[in-house]
Amino acid sequence: MTILNRRKFMAGSLVAGLSPALVSRGSWAQEKGESAHRPQIDLPVLAEDPVAVPLQISMDHPMEPAHFIRSLEVSLETDPVAYKGKFFFTPANGRAWVAFHFRSGIGGVVKVVGECTRHGRFTGAREVRVAEGGCTTAPEKMARERLGNPMIRLPRSLRAGEVVEVRTKLDHNSYTGLALQGGKFVREQPEFYVRQMLVFLDDQKISEFQMTSAVSPNPLIRFPLKISGGGTLRIVFINSQGQRWEAAQAIHPAA
Numbered sequence: 001m002t003i004l005n006r007r008k009f010m011a012g013s014l015v016a017g018l019s020p021a022l023v024s025r026g027s028w029a030q031e032k033g034e035s036a037h038r039p040q041i042d043l044p045v046l047a048e049d050p051v052a053v054p055l056q057i058s059m060d061h062p063m064e065p066a067h068f069i070r071s072l073e074v075s076l077e078t079d080p081v082a083y084k085g086k087f088f089f090t091p092a093n094g095r096a097w098v099a100f101h102f103r104s105g106i107g108g109v110v111k112v113v114g115e116c117t118r119h120g121r122f123t124g125a126r127e128v129r130v131a132e133g134g135c136t137t138a139p140e141k142m143a144r145e146r147l148g149n150p151m152i153r154l155p156r157s158l159r160a161g162e163v164v165e166v167r168t169k170l171d172h173n174s175y176t177g178l179a180l181q182g183g184k185f186v187r188e189q190p191e192f193y194v195r196q197m198l199v200f201l202d203d204q205k206i207s208e209f210q211m212t213s214a215v216s217p218n219p220l221i222r223f224p225l226k227i228s229g230g231g232t233l234r235i236v237f238i239n240s241q242g243q244r245w246e247a248a249q250a251i252h253p254a255a
Contacts, residue, residue: 036061039072039112039124050130052216053104055084058097059114059122063089063226069096070115076128078108080185081176081214087223088208092201094163094226098209101216103176104130105185147172150237150247158227160253166225170194170237170245174217191240194219198236201225201251213240227253 042056059069068091074084087098096114107130115121153167174193178185191213199207207223225233234248 037114037116037119037122039114039122041110041112041124041126043110043126043128045127045129047104047107047128047130050104050107052101053128053130054099054101055110056097056099056222057087057112058095059116061096061114061116063091063094063096065091067116067118070117072096072098073113073115074102074110075113076102076104076108076110079103079105079214080178081105081212083212084110084214085209085211087210090206092204092206092226092228093224095224097224099222100219103174103214103216104128106130147239147243148245150235150245152233152235152247152249154233154249154251158251158253160227160229163224163226165222166199166233167220167222168197168235168247169218169220171218172237172239174213174215174219176213193240194237195240196238197221198238199223199225200234200236202231202234227251229253 037059040058040060043054047053055074057072057074059072061069063069069089071086071088073086075082076084081103084102085100089096107128109125109127112124113121114124149171151169155164158164172194175189175191177187177189177191179188180186193211193213193215195211197207197209197211198205199209206225209221209223211219229251230253231251232248233251234246237245
């Protein structure tokens, strides 16, 4: 599928604006102990929009074939849709790191569970406050035939061995189908959302992101990729009704 440019999506330089989470910090293999297994959570203390609470999570840990972070899992138990998603990584990502926006009903303590292939599960938590109503907001008006338009954005300059930030976006509604009636959440209609995102380099699966209706509409997702050589980066989106969209972009590292 041809990648379409869109000014809003492309705003900002990925080279100049690269997330601090991707800045080189020396040899991860030399890091030991609790610090390498502590989930790092970046989100505002007070979120202005309960439908789009920004979240960035990571673990500063080696990503070696026999020792890496397999997944990061996000939940907020006080929300009517408590489970926000689970994000699977491989050493080909180079980092265990992801950023996206989610819905929240009333805020609370965001919990992140990271799983190390060698040492098991580790938990981090951080509180966020939001205005009420993020999980019951009425769906945006978007015709079903207009869904899709998947896009990928990579830095212009790529070098073998570096870890870069990938940005990907899909035009897609997201709603929980819940309504607040008599102080209780009740289902008025089926959920509708992007439930899965698969990342491939040629035929090798790099990542799998399992999401819920708590992910914001028109999801913009950022994640890392280690440049190891040429190939085609493919991202496949699948929604709650089984519809699929795919975007692809060639990778040509500098000599």
